[in-house]
Amino acid sequence: MTAIDPVVPDPFEPPISPQGVELGPTLRSRGLWRDALRATFRTRSAQVGSAFLLLLVLLAVFAPLIAPYGPNEVLLDTGVSVREKPCIHLFGCSDDKPQHIMGIDGNGRDEFSRIVYGARVSMLSGVVCVTIGLVIGTLLGLVAGFYGRAADSVIMRCMDVLLAFPALLLAITIVTVLGRGLVNAIIAISLVSIPIYARIVRASVLSIRELDFVAADRALGVRNRRILWHRVFPNALTPLVVQATLGIATAVLEVAALSFLGLGVQPPTAEWGSMLASERNNVFTAFFLVLFPGIMIMINVLAFNLLGDGLRDALDPRLNK
């Protein structure tokens, strides 16, 4: 990873405005989060990651404008055949044939349009999974770390049990219980991810709990709940943000995997994992129908991984050597 320049200027040197006026100390920092954001976007991985991410968000938001056809529009009556190879006019495909830059899928639909619409499901499911897991995990971790004793033992042993299972296997079993479908797949993946967040929050809380400013609050008679939300939680947020970003990458991959196994998104919804699954037996004849969905999944996962790495490099003080 690249070294990061210090964002905050030397604190012993008073900042000077362009007019040569000394600014007060309160104007110096742009705030913890803005500083962190600036530091993040100085890392190469965050730049590349967010560029990919922006591309995917645009794809998802403007899908109806970008996609030439509807995701479930069957085009067999327009003179194309099932699993027809990509036809790009720029690369020598004859002009009187309709252009399909990623080919035609097994049901006579435009692969490119389905890929574009697939961005919606993929992005949304990843974010929703992490949000659910994050909220529940954070609450559990806060309670376990702050109140300790019985609450801590019970919660953390339960988390250990959940962590004992391979994530995908547990998710598969949970989907079996709940029934197939995107919503249930999201619930399963969120449940499986809870222990990671709970552990991270608990670990931060345990160290923050012992710090002087919490002791000062206690001495002043501040109530526990206020200390928890106004002192402990904001300080435990940094590792959580990093993990959540990386967690979206994992969630996207797991949703795709469940859909690939036929347990997640059900056809005909355009989703990259299930698009891959429905054409997997044709990989030897219609290679492109497997290639493109896979590349899209990879770009999506890569985007969040890179952004997460950038955030970690910027936010983890131990790495700033």
Add this chain to the structure above:
Amino acid sequence: MLRFIARRLLTAIPVLFGVVILVFILARVIPGDPCKAALGERATPQVCDAYTEREGLNDPLPVQLGRYLGDLLHGDLGDSSSQRRPVSDILIERLPTTIELSMAALGLAILIGVPLGILAARKRNSATDVVTMVGANVGVSMPVFWLGLMLQYLFAVTLKNTALALPPSGRLTPGTIPPPFFETWGLSGNGVLDFLSNFELLNAALQWRWDLFWDAFQHLILPAIALATIPTAIIARMTRSSLLDALGLDYVRTARAKGLRESGVVVRHALRNSLLPVVTVIGLSLGTLIGGAILTETIFGLSGVGKTVFDAITARDYTVVQGFTLVIAVGLVLVNLLTDIVYTFLDPRVRVT
């Protein structure tokens, strides 16, 4: 040392117990009539009542749990409804394939990941470093099932009729039924020997059948590469960052100052200490590996644990799902226990705290 291991063993017990309970509960709340799942959709109510009574499914849950625990202690995982034989028999048959695949993938990941990590750390910020780390990032982000399909296409279609062609699926060439090694040795089979003979590589080697060994090996290459990609990338990244940490420490400067060769400094001083987090990561990545094995086996048509669980879910064969999930989870808990113990050998500081 012994006290540490004993304490670590004790903490694993509640987790193992929790795993058993969770699997039990999950299997009880799976929707659908267990009788219809076992006897078929056309089972009459009378037959179903008799079945429910015989299997004790009308008993209160704690009684059922007690019986389940008792059976488990006798090594009885129940009978599969779709295959009509004990789950433990299926495990003996299928588990070796998954272990072989995971070990091959893990071995590959360590053999490639660690040297790549060292290389990237030694040449920090060079083109080698950048390429390796970009590769690692792409590797972590690759869906296993997609990579598997792409490898199949590359090695079975594009490279067909070349020396590099590899079989796209199956554990052995179709039609090959290797004799179990214990029969060649004139022994009669039992559970353990059956289990061992299902490791195709081991079975072939023990009979000196190198043609079989080569066949089994060739069939293992593509799935192992597909499964190894993510762990390789993780190990390379971890090795790089922890070696970089170690190279910045005082004792490394001392080692350099006393005139040791750079390779000696890196390998004997820095690497030894920086491998500790790598061991942890390897232990932790076993869970991901098993998850990946489910997908890899489905793609490459290997009848291992993953494919069995998946088929069992499709066939609503819950005894199999329950038994296999339990064995995998217990296996992972034990492996993590082992990782912790290995850690104490590698790092004396852990023993003290």
